[in-house]
Amino acid sequence: MALNIVRPALLAAARSPKLEGLVGKSRVTKKLVDRFVPGSSETAVVDAARALLESGRSVSIDYLGEDTTDEATATVTVDAYLSLIRAYTGLTVARPHSLEVSIKLSALGQSLPGDGNAVALQNAHKICSAADAAGVWVTVDAEDHTTTDRTLAVVRELRKDFPSVGTVLQAYLKRTEADCREFAGPGSRIRLCKGAYQEPATVAFQSKDDVDASYLRCLTVLMEGDGYPMVASHDPQMIAAATSLGADRAAPFEFQMLYGIRDGEQVRLATEGHRVRVYTPYGDQWYGYFMRRLAERPANLTFFLRSLVSRS
Secondary structure (H helix, E strand, O other): HHHHHHHHHHHHHOOOOOHHHHHOHHHHHHHHHHHOOOOOOOOHHHHHHHHHHHHOOEEEEEEOOOOOHHHHHHHHHHHHHHHHHHHHHHOOOOOOEEEEEOOOOHHHHOHHHOHHHEEEEEEEHHHHHHHHHHHEEEEEEOOOOHHHHHHHHHHHHHHHHOOOOOEEEEEOEOOHHHHHOOOOOOOOEEEEOOOOOOOOOOOOOHHHHHHHHHHHHHEEEHOOOEEEEEEEEOOOOOOOHHHHHHHOOOOEEEEEEEOOOOOOHHHHHHHHHOOOEEEEEEEEOOOHHHHHHHOHHHHHHHHHHHHHHHOO
């Protein structure tokens, strides 16, 4: 119950520039941020990816940033992904498509005034083209519900040239079961997560039980479809459900977890022969991502608060 009270406050704080400045100056914060973000540089994240690959896991790297307000910043983001894809060529992979990048359309210009969607589509197309040539997968991340229609429209366009492009659907949105039915066809790749933004009751389920029930319905739709489900959850109940649903499935699926969370469980699943991909972010724009991780798990928040108390 306490988390239900604190979570909205943390998600609101994730969009507060003032709080970002305060948290960013705290030396205590760095210890916890380092659990979730392996570094700010490309070198640091590629080193982390190499270690994950050596452990039998796959990776999806996200260059952190969102809500870009000028084209120059969007171009910097595109260049970072192109450089990362080039750096991927130095990694040894045991399985095809072990390497992926995750992109946010708002970081590529979707939020720009005018036709931001066109700018984001053009930038995403550049990344997809380079990734396709390198044998790297691309998944388009979900953001808050106001962007869902525009994001899925861009994904449909990208898939005309790059059929392997995946996207993220969030189970706490009431629309998601229907979206899963649309995107459960051959060649489709869907990362199903519970959702990490503060959303109104008009569009999103609010209680944990309702979100869990929606996740299981959506997961069933994807597992019964002809696409490639990507089960993004650390919840033992959802992992068990996916394992059961996937046991009789002829086509493959994979588990996805966040860098630094339930590392032992990630290794266990990989050791048992499951496909496991680790969502691995990097860059200086870590604040919003960090606050959403605090909101998701009481253990993360407790660790952070104890660190603050011990420092004071």
